[in-house]
Amino acid sequence: MTNRIAVALNALADPTRRTIFERVGAAPGAVGEIAAGLPVSRPAVSQHLKVLKEAGLVTDTPDGTRRVYRLDPRGLGALRNWLDRFWGDQLSAFKDFADQQESTE
Amino acid sequence: MTNRIAVALNALADPTRRTIFERVGAAPGAVGEIAAGLPVSRPAVSQHLKVLKEAGLVTDTPDGTRRVYRLDPRGLGALRNWLDRFWGDQLSAFKDFADQQESTE
DNA sequence: CGATTCGGTTAGTCATGACTTACGGTAAGC
């Protein structure tokens, strides 16, 4: 459960991989199209897409010799839920902090 | 602007650092308290907290010789907004995909 | 004051992973 978060965060931590992820988010496309214009080789993009796929952040669909990648809502949703948990923690913690400040002033 | 996202994601990618972040989220505390029970040394925790602080994910407050760390809403909010952008992309992309599926069946 | 506690910093080691080059494999076009 927290492992899904681990792989997702690890996948999005790399700058090149994040750029690839943003490109896929802007418009689904094949590996060659995604790699075009990037400062890394096509095999590198392939490896990054593999990591993103195993993280549940993208999915691939065969299309002839090409392979179209698009966003996967599962990894995205898992990250959102994880973040929202801390958002709640943060709010309650801030409330405690504010109460304490008020009581000691 | 995207640099804030970069440092935040990079900070949360490390497992040890994520554990520290979760501990701080559960309950604010000093460095020694956070380091207690962790499989790494206290200086390591100190270095991790520095990274989390520079990422806008935690803040520190001096308290005598101690130093209390708590969550910082800024980094948390930035991450949420960044994720939500892709959430919108994902939804529209899924809609396009569904429309295309429908038109080709 | 000295002694103690708490925490940040430095230097140096070591493992992880991002990248390229070369290769193999599959589907479309002649």
Added chain:
DNA sequence: GCTTACCGTAAGTCATGACTAACCGAATCG
């Protein structure tokens, strides 16, 4: 059939960063 795109994989190189041990500064207590 043969060739051409397109893509994933393997092997090997190299840089980044996580960690420990040792050190130093600052605040508290006797």
